[in-house]
Amino acid sequence: MATPTYTYGFDPTHNEIDQVRLWIQDTILFFNAERNAMTMQFADQEIQSYIDECSSLYEAAASCCESLAAIYAGKHQYTKKIGDIHVSENYQKQHLNYLEIANNIRKRHASYQSFAPAYAPASIQNTEQNEGIPETTDFYTGQFDNLNPVGGADPDVQSLTGF
Numbered sequence: 001m002a003t004p005t006y007t008y009g010f011d012p013t014h015n016e017i018d019q020v021r022l023w024i025q026d027t028i029l030f031f032n033a034e035r036n037a038m039t040m041q042f043a044d045q046e047i048q049s050y051i052d053e054c055s056s057l058y059e060a061a062a063s064c065c066e067s068l069a070a071i072y073a074g075k076h077q078y079t080k081k082i083g084d085i086h087v088s089e090n091y092q093k094q095h096l097n098y099l100e101i102a103n104n105i106r107k108r109h110a111s112y113q114s115f116a117p118a119y120a121p122a123s124i125q126n127t128e129q130n131e132g133i134p135e136t137t138d139f140y141t142g143q144f145d146n147l148n149p150v151g152g153a154d155p156d157v158q159s160l161t162g163f
Helices: 018-022 046-053 059-076 091-113 123-125
Strands: 030-032 036-040 078-081 085-089
Touching: 018 046, 018 059, 036 059, 046 059
Parallel strands: none
Antiparallel strands: 030 036, 078 085
């Protein structure tokens, strides 16, 4: 079993783990009583696992946030009163916060896509000589595309297939 490492080098432009940590707000060490050590929410190895598994850093960061949301959803809520002292712990706010961060990361990723392919004017002036418009394998986000791939489409809009 490998020893977990917790690093943040303040270099998100050159380090993928730092970039994911910055996006998921996991840049500060805190004392973890269960491990009796200073830790972050995720070990470097766990973040690297998400990076290797997902198709982009955005998706890896969103997956990390959903994992944190699941952790907070599973924690017990309690209220305790000892004399005049009243202690209450509710993790629903943290749960919803991490779900919102995951949603915002996915929206940010979708909004960074180009909206239209760029062609040089000379390439489309004479289609006979160029044998048509040059093909492209790039996909672009259009005005009516769903920018929230996880939450699904608007419930008021039916798809073309009827589902």
